[in-house]
Amino acid sequence: MIVAIDGPSGTGKSSTSKAVAAQLGLSYLDTGAQYRAITWWMLNNGVDVADPDAIAAAAGKPSIVSGTDPLAPAISADGVDASGPIRTPEVTAAVSAVSAVPEVRERITELQRTIAAKAGGGIVVEGRDIGTTVLPDADLKVFLTASAEARAARRNGELKAADGKPVSDLAATQQALAARDKADSSRKTSPLKKADDAVEVDTTELSLEQVVECVVTLVEKAAAGKTGPAGSREKAAR
Numbered sequence: 529m530i531v532a533i534d535g536p537s538g539t540g541k542s543s544t545s546k547a548v549a550a551q552l553g554l555s556y557l558d559t560g561a562q563y564r565a566i567t568w569w570m571l572n573n574g575v576d577v578a579d580p581d582a583i584a585a586a587a588g589k590p591s592i593v594s595g596t597d598p599l600a601p602a603i604s605a606d607g608v609d610a611s612g613p614i615r616t617p618e619v620t621a622a623v624s625a626v627s628a629v630p631e632v633r634e635r636i637t638e639l640q641r642t643i644a645a646k647a648g649g650g651i652v653v654e655g656r657d658i659g660t661t662v663l664p665d666a667d668l669k670v671f672l673t674a675s676a677e678a679r680a681a682r683r684n685g686e687l688k689a690a691d692g693k694p695v696s697d698l699a700a701t702q703q704a705l706a707a708r709d710k711a712d713s714s715r716k717t718s719p720l721k722k723a724d725d726a727v728e729v730d731t732t733e734l735s736l737e738q739v740v741e742c743v744v745t746l747v748e749k750a751a752a753g754k755t756g757p758a759g760s761r762e763k764a765a766r
């Protein structure tokens with residue numbers, strides 16, 4: 529069972545994918561974390577992230593290793609745990625430019641396909657181009673959306689400072705999310721896009737628990753269609 533979950537920033541891909549994978553005993557892959565890890569490595573190794581040629585030349589250098597346990601997501605670059613530093617504003621600001629470079633995408637896409645192929649019991653893979661490019665034959669494709677206001681409010685809630693106040697105002701967060709979405713959906717290679725056969729789930733008015741329940745139901749239906757006697761894909765193909 530291969531499940532692809534795509535969508536813009538802050539729509540709930542990571543939270544939903546982890547919970548669905550944990551509930552169904554599937555592996556989990558956060559592909560955004562891989563792009564963040566390679567970006568972090570470049571920032572730390574003197575690569576000019578404003579220069580696509582420099583990014584392309586460095587794309588093959590770091591070893592990026594992802595864990596696939598939904599209860600303990602892990603990511604490292606050249607053996608160094610990167611799970612904390614990949615969430616800094618510096619990495620967030622540079623990741624769209626780095627991930628737009630074809631050599632980076634080629635490298636990371638190959639890694640993602642290898643991980644998915646090795647996940648014997650099935651996997652939930654989340655990102656921007658999983659249903660369209662990385663795993664076009666996924667058993668289920670879900671495209672999560674939410675209003676710009678809801679996404680900014682969620683992100684700000686996550687970034688609360690110690691005194692309980694949001695670290696940036698809602699308008700600034702909304703603007704930053706919109707800028708990243710624009711960059712991710714307008715790049716030439718494998719842009720953020722809903723696959724034609726993906727199920728779109730608008731999460732604006734749904735709690736995380738409701739989204740998880742909805743996706744679990746979709747996975748169960750897809751699994752029944754894959755193995756069930758009446759609707760088996762194998763039969764349909766014959």
Ligand SMILES: Nc1ncnc2c1ncn2[C@@H]1O[C@H](COP(=O)(O)OP(=O)(O)OP(=O)(O)O)[C@@H](O)[C@H]1O
Pocket residue numbers: 535536537538539540541542543544560682683685686731734735736737739
């Ligand atoms: N349906 C929901 N209702 C309310 N809050 C939610 C919902 N889904 C996710 N959240 C919260 O919104 C925030 C962003 O969620 P998450 O990180 O899963 O989104 P994402 O799509 O993976 O974002 P990004 O692409 O930027 O990594 C988190 O704090 C999460 O707890």
Ligand SMILES: Nc1ccn([C@H]2C[C@H](O)[C@@H](COP(=O)(O)O)O2)c(=O)n1
Pocket residue numbers: 537559560561563564623624627628654655656657658708712
């Ligand atoms: N399949 C993917 C996943 C992620 N990216 C890029 C674009 C995002 O802005 C960035 C960080 O992702 P996030 O951690 O916010 O999910 O990584 C991509 O191009 N393709």
